[in-house]
Structure formats: C-alpha cells, structure tokens
Amino acid sequence: MSPTDRIAVPPPGPRSGTLLTARGIQKSFGANHVLRGVDLEVRRGEVVALIGPSGSGKTTVLRSLNGLETPDAGLLDLDGGPVVDFGAQAAAVGTRSWAGRRAGARLAKLNRAALRDRSAMVFQHHNLFPHRTVLENVIEGPTQVQQIPRETAIGEAEGLLARVGLADKRDAYPHELSGGQQQRVGIVRALALQPDLLLFDEPTSALDPELVGEVLTVMKELADEGWTMVVVTHELQFARQVATEVLFLDGGVVVERGAPAQIFSNPAEERTRRFLDRILHPLD
Amino acid sequence: MDWQLIADSFWPLLRGGLTGTIPLALASFAIGLVLALLIALLRLSPNRVLSWVGRAYVSLIRGTPLLVQLFVIFYGMPSIGIRLDPWPGAIIVFSMNVGGYAAEIVRAAILSVPKGQWEAGWTVGMSPARSLRRIILPQAARVSVPPLSNTFISLVKDTSLASLVLVTEMFRKAEEIATFSSEFMTIYMEAALIYWMFCTVLSAGQDALEKRLDRYVAH
16 A cells, blocks of 8 residues: 555554553442453554443443543553553542642543543544534644644645545534544544544444444554554454454453454353354344 | 603613613623633532532522612622722622623533533543633533523613612613603603613624524534
C-alpha cells in the first residue's frame, strides 16, 4: 500500500513492543463488583478485541484505559508515562486529613489526564458535538487543547475526512448525516488527536445493519495501517478477521484470551463456547 | 376620553420606558444571568457545602417577595449605615432576584445535556471548565431560551416596582402624570399598553433567537 492510500499515519514512535499493560484492575459501582482483577497487555500495532455478554465489564475496562472510569485497584502502565497505581490513588483520596485528600485528588487528576492524553475514543453513540459542524468537531481537540494552528488543523481534518469519504460533509451538522457517516466522523475526530491508542466502545452497536459495514471497513484499514486499537465489540466476524488477540470477559474477569482463530474455532472454556454459540446460532 | 392627554403623555411615558424600564431590565438581566450561572454551578458542585450555599440562595430569593427585597435594600439597609442610590440599588435587587430564579433554569439546562457530551469533551483533551464553556453551555443555552425569556419578560414588568423606591422609570412617570391630571384610568391604561408593546416585541425576539439556536437540531 502506498502512503497516499492511507487514512492516517499513526503518530511517530516505536512500532513494536508493549504499549500498555494493565494488572489486576478492579472496579465496583456501589455493591456491584464490575471488574474483579483484569489483566491486559496491548502491543504496538495490535488490535485487541474485548468480547463478552452485556454486564461482563468489557466497556468498564475500556473506559478505565482513558480515565473515564477510575478503578479502585490495579496498575496501569502506558509506555513512556507514569505507572498509575489505582489502589494507592484510592487510598490517598480516602485519607482522613484534608491535605492528604487534596494531594490524592491532585494525583488522581494527573493520572487521569496522563492516560487520556495518549488515547482517543470512539463512542457507541458517536457523541459528536451537535452544535458544531463536522469540521469543527474534528478540529476542536487539536486547536483548543493541543494548540495546533487552526489552518494546519483544518488541512489535516480535511485530509482525514476525504480518506473516509466525507470531504463534502465538512460543513454539515451531525444531525444531517447518516448513522454510519456520524460514526466515521467520530473516528476522524479521534484520529485527529494523533493518539498512541485508539479505543472503540461498541462503535457499530447503535447502527442500522446496512451501515455497519462502512464503519468496520474504516476500522479494518486503520488496523492494517498499524494503529494500536482496543475494541469492545459484538461484531465477532470483525474480531475474527481483524483482531490480533481476543479477550472473552464474563462476570468481571477475563475468562479466556488468545488468537482469534483459537478462541472462535476451539475455545478452551465452556463459558466462551456457550457465549459464542448464543451469538452465532441464536435460534438453536 | 381625553385624546389630547393621551397624545401629550405618550412620549413622556415611552421615554420613561426607553430610558428607565428597558435599561433597568437589561442591566439586571445581564448581571442576573452571570449570577445564575455561578449559583447553578454551586448547586451542581459535588462539594456539599457549596451545593448547600446555592440551594439556600435560591430558597431565600424565591421564598420572599420582590417588593420586600427592594424595601430591605432601600429602607432597611440605611439603618445599618448602607445607603444606595435608587438606580444601583434597584439593579442589585433585580439582578439578585433574577439570579435566584434563572439559576434553576440554568441548572436544569446543564443537566439536560447528555453525559456523553462531557465524556466526548474529556476524551478530546478538555478540562471540565473548557467542556462547560465550549460544549455544554452552548447546548444548554438552546434549551433555556424559552424559560429564560419568561424570566426576562416578568422582569420587564417587575421593574415597575422600582417606582416605589424612586427610580424614574415608566410607571413612576405614569404616576406623576396621573396625579397631576387626575386621569388615573386613562394614564394607567396607557402605561399598561406600552408594557404590553414592549413584551410583544420581546416575544418576537425570543422566537427569532429560538429559530437561530435550533439550526443544528434535527426536526
């Protein structure tokens, strides 16, 4: 593939090695213990797919990777950044002294921002800014946060929109687009941030079936171009074809992990087998 | 009916409206909105003390008559050594009053913006303050235009109370002319008509503003 065929080049830096390691991630919402110690390793240029029944905790894992959720315990090491110790952080926030709590809150804030600034997320319901045009949605982060000059950001945004076939929609408002187009803008908005890590939270679950393909196609191209991605998905076909590793979660733990060929053709765990059966043969 | 009196009094009354009623309402509303945003943010704060302060303010403003608030400031405060001129005093009272009422509107409007918008702001790198300013408030503004217009129109009429603390706005003018001419019915009806005119124009403005803010919403 020649460089001009690319949607977007991943940001410069090493092309291999481990980008992200998560160890023993735990999270409760009230009495609901959603994550019971999840380990995760993402190597550069790889696509990790998180599958599992609803309520299995897969979305919470994803949201913990960019600070949208704060785990109660566990370690998160994003290569080149600080190792975030959520247990220590929770202990600091929970200290009795006022100064201690403030220090804890400051640490938590720093940790969240450190995680967030390396990644970008594509949401299930796209979460585009409805009061801004497609172009304004895409350049919001680069111009407002990353201090990239407006002209530069616009040029890059136009290039990205053209690559996903939306050049002519640059001045449209999100509500004027189809669901698939909205989601492609969501992907472009994420790419424009030049993140090390792309996070996808069920990006096709809210789409009409005939619109799923156009979004998955873009995601597959990004995977081929070497972007590092973590994808929560119900599209098993996509996970099978595109993912380098598949994690099956249930009840807040990783039940099984492995190469897609192994997970889908020959799952080791009974729970995995039953889940796959239910999805692949819903009428049986 | 004394047509000559109506003709003669129309311009003084209208001038009272244009130089008294409208500026008083505009200044109070502008300041009141800033106050409302601050109080709404206090109420939305996770800090319990701040949230309580916001709640107490709203309760106090909504739980006491505007006329009593005006009298406390003008006739009560001098006894503890604080004396305010009619205009600044009236603006303070009216903006504090608007602040209390509009705070609830602004709070509800902020809460009406889906949580995913905050999250999207976060993931593109924004601080909560920047998300609020660039993402949340513009969307909240659209929702709050109809109820805030209501507040503004009420305020325009409520400024007539300022006549009781010697602000020379339209109704004070009307009282002077009515007393002088003894044509109470004629003059007060005329004043009512001009208030009505003002409010009709404001309603039209509200419609235009709503249309403008609706351009990015699916119909």
